[in-house]
Amino acid sequence: MSVQHVGVIGAGIVGLAVARRITEAFPGTEVTVLEKEDRVAVHQTGHNSGVVHAGLYYTPGSLKATLCRRGMGLLKEYTEEKKLPYDECGKLVVAIDEAEIAGLKKIQEKSAANGVPDVKWLDNVGLREIEPYAAGVAALHSPHTAITDYVAIAEAYADDIRSAGGTIEFNFPVEGITQYNDKVQVKSNGRTLVFDRLVVCAGLQSDKVATWAGDDAGPAIVPFRGEYYQLVPERTHMVKGLIYPVPNPDYPFLGVHYTKRVHGGVDLGPNAVLAFAREGYNRTSFKPSELWETLKWPGFRKLAQQHWRMGAEEMAGSMSKSLYLRFAQKYVPEVQASDIVRTHAGVRAQAVDRDGSLVDDFRISKLDKVMAVRNAPSPAATSSLAIAEYITDELRSLMTANVA
Ligand SMILES: Cc1cc2nc3c(=O)[nH]c(=O)nc-3n(C[C@H](O)[C@H](O)[C@H](O)COP(=O)(O)OP(=O)(O)OC[C@H]3O[C@@H](n4cnc5c(N)ncnc54)[C@H](O)[C@@H]3O)c2cc1C
Structure with a gap:
């Protein structure tokens, strides 16, 4: 049988x-x-960013690295076959100062090990040829990173x-x-x-x-809400594709980034704030039973002990537009408060082991x-x-x- x-x-x-x-x-x-x-x-x-990742960041040999590389190719073919939106707009990962160069080099090494094609190291002049409004001392350019409609x-x-x-x-x-x-x-x-x-x-x-x-x-799943702003239509010309920070290697999140959307517009986000409900898309979403599940998971308590400072910073950025803006201006200095408006949010299902490590x-x-x-x-x-x-x-x- x-x-x-x-x-x-x-x-x-x-x-x-x-x-x-x-x-x-x-x-x-x-x-x-x-x-x-x-x-x-x-x-x-x-509720995601709509980015088709090329595999820059992931540990060589990991499932993320191998399945992202293969998945990107399959997805591109699939969107072609089904005539679905797919825009190879490219991505910059930007180091804003010398202290971030070492992190950017690590990403360059990983992307080479993962076989990501055509990734280039750019200096501050080169990066402005790709993104004229961006600022930084160096960047990695991944021309095949794309956007789509998931x-x-x-x-x-x-x-x-x-x-x-x-x-x-x-x-x-x-x-x-x-x-x-x-x-x-x-x-x-x-x-x-x-x-x-x-x-x-x-x-x-x-x-x-x-x-x-x-x-x-x-x-256990610890839900992290990712909140977005978007550029007002008159200012979307400031971003041609995708502008990402050098991520903090202690976290699996890629950091707040500028994202061109495949149906138009530019998003800014997502941050990573502890959500008080698993499907809690608003800052006021609160489910006591789900919050209790998170708090009583030993892994969450260890995570909170180790990373409370980062958690507090993310929470502050969530509450304050000016803090969010200050971060955004590091990458595109001309962005002003009147250029960004709060939009949607997504919630990430991030698994946390009993010992407090983010899977x-x-x-x-x-x-x-x-x-x-x-x-x-x-x-x-x-x-x-x-x-x-x-x-x-x-x-x-x-x-x-x-x-x-
Ligand atoms: C803010 C944000 C930005 C992201 N950006 C990107 C990006 O740019 N590129 C990228 O590749 N990935 C991105 N991701 C990650 C990506 O969106 C997820 O990895 C992916 O969507 C996971 O798909 P899934 O099917 O596992 O989960 P989901 O899409 O969450 O689907 C799970 C489904 O299970 C259903 N379900 C749950 N419990 C039950 C039950 N008891 N009975 C029946 N049904 C149930 C739910 O209703 C849901 O429909 C992002 C994620 C977030 C949150």
Whole structure:
């Protein structure tokens, strides 16, 4: 007997890419995606910066490095095939003073090790040829870094799933998972579905859902809200593509950056502020039970002890437009307070281990008949098609194991 029915929890870009790949890799297998919202891409996928990362920063040999490189190529081909927006606008990573040169050199070494093509070191004159309004002592230029529309891509993956005979069940908040004999039972609102195998891609809820399938409590998701401003239309000419800072190597976040958007406009952000609710998109969003879950996770308490200063700075920047502006002016000095307006926010699902370390790489658990994505932060949207290949290859062993 072969595996006949695979369930995928989560209709974000990762879950949809996985379900789509299963329809290709295992013809004849039925695929059902279960999503608690009423449409695709409601959470991280619908609130990100829209950047297609080239793989500059990631530790060579890590899943992030390999799946980002492969994922970028696959995504470019996919957008061409489906006629979806893709603009290779290029990116500068800018060192604003001599103290940042060493960090920029490390990124240059990593990007070379990761095989990122055509990355160039620029001096202060060279960087202004690419971004005339930018300031800095040196920059790395990655000409193939691109921007796209991840919601449109998620919708296209969903269409592919349906065309291949798969199903997407919206308004299906999974509330429990039971593995028994050779089946996995999934419950929601009094309904029960039974699958042969299950893949959990639940983003901000991924730790909770994985524990229902028998996984460890750690790493736990700590939600970090990323708040954006945007340049007013009259000032968008100041940014041609993407202008990024040299990131602090202690954090997996890339720092507040200027981002050209594929449908027009320029965003500035995101910062990284502890969110008081997992799906808390406003500064006032607050869910006591979720905040309590975060506070009682030993890893969070260790993280807070080590990084309270950075946390306080991010919080201050979130409350004060002038602080946010001061940071933005380091990279584009002509930007004035009247040039930026507060817009949307996204919440990152950042996994934190019990010892307080922020999980840097993608992390995926195998739990008998279930695979669970435990950490898929940026660049997981860029990498989605490659993550889907990776999970499907791993799933192959679960597809044959235990099946009589
Ligand atoms: C502010 C921000 C900026 C970013 N910028 C970039 C970028 O420029 N480039 C890039 O490559 N990446 C970026 N990322 C990261 C990228 O967006 C995420 O890595 C990616 O979207 C993760 O996709 P996902 O499918 O795992 O999660 P999600 O998109 O969050 O989807 C998870 C889905 O699971 C569903 N779900 C959860 N629990 C249940 C349940 N119990 N039952 C049913 N359904 C459930 C949710 O409703 C949701 O739809 C950014 C992220 C953020 C937040």
